[in-house]
Amino acid sequence: MKHYKDKWQKKLIKIGSFFVALMLGYAIVPAKAMHIMEGFLPPLWSLFWFVIAIPFWIIGIIRIKRIVIEKPEIKPLLALGGAFTFVLSALKLPSVTGSCSHPTGTGLGAILFGPFIMSVLGTIVLIFQALLLAHGGLTTLGANSFSMAIVGPFVAFFIWKGLRGKLSDKIVVFLAAAFADLLTYVTTSIQLALAFPDPIGGFTASFLKFGTIFAITQVPLAISEGILTVLVYQALQSNAEEELTALGLKGA
Secondary structure, three states, X not given: OHHHHHHHHHXXXXXXXXXXXXXHHHHOOOOOOOOEOOOOOOHHHHHHHHHHHHHHHHHHHHHHHHHHHHOHHHHHHHHHHHHHHHHHHOOOEEOOOOEEEOOOOHHHHHHHXXXXXXXXXXXXXXXXXXXXXXOOOOOOHHHHHHHHHHHHHHHHHHHHHHHEOOEOHHHHHHHHHHHHHHHHHHHHHHHHHHHOOEOOOHHHHHHHHHHHHHHHHHHHHHHHHHXXXXXXXXXXXXXXXXXXXXXXXXXX
């Protein structure tokens, strides 16, 4: 048991050092609202997205409890998945009014644990960011969770399952992470367009406006996130063999 703990301490120190470097880079950037900011959505839309998100959270909590009991050795990976999402989603660039563009970091967790568990981890990240960093908000938690912690992970998971074995691992992980990022912002554009339709062109014109502006910053961010996720996944393949074997991912 001591050997197991020492092994994971060394791994977490290495990976943690990388995350600290990212956070230092983030800390020198002036804070602005990210995700959809507190109070920005009308109350009925805020409530709507909470109601939609709740079933995913319930299933995710049940699956986390089950996997922790059946495979306790993967607890450090659960923590790593949450930390990866926290750090990447805290790196933001101003985009459209009321929101910002940023990586999401949910693709890795979706590949490792599935989308339902990632919906809970992603929501916990959003709560911490809303409370501790004043990014996003509690009233908009349902909307932000649906786009980043639900849609993104499901996109990543389906790409991973659909293309695994058909393309190289690097390409599939890259596509899963990059499209999880992109579809998060397609969803955010839909949410904003539904809440604030264009006076003349309605939902479609508003969606195109939000989506086009987001794309300027989000496309290069998605590519960068895809590359980073591949590097982290490869590092896990080399340094977390027992844990990935327990998840059925070793050598995948």
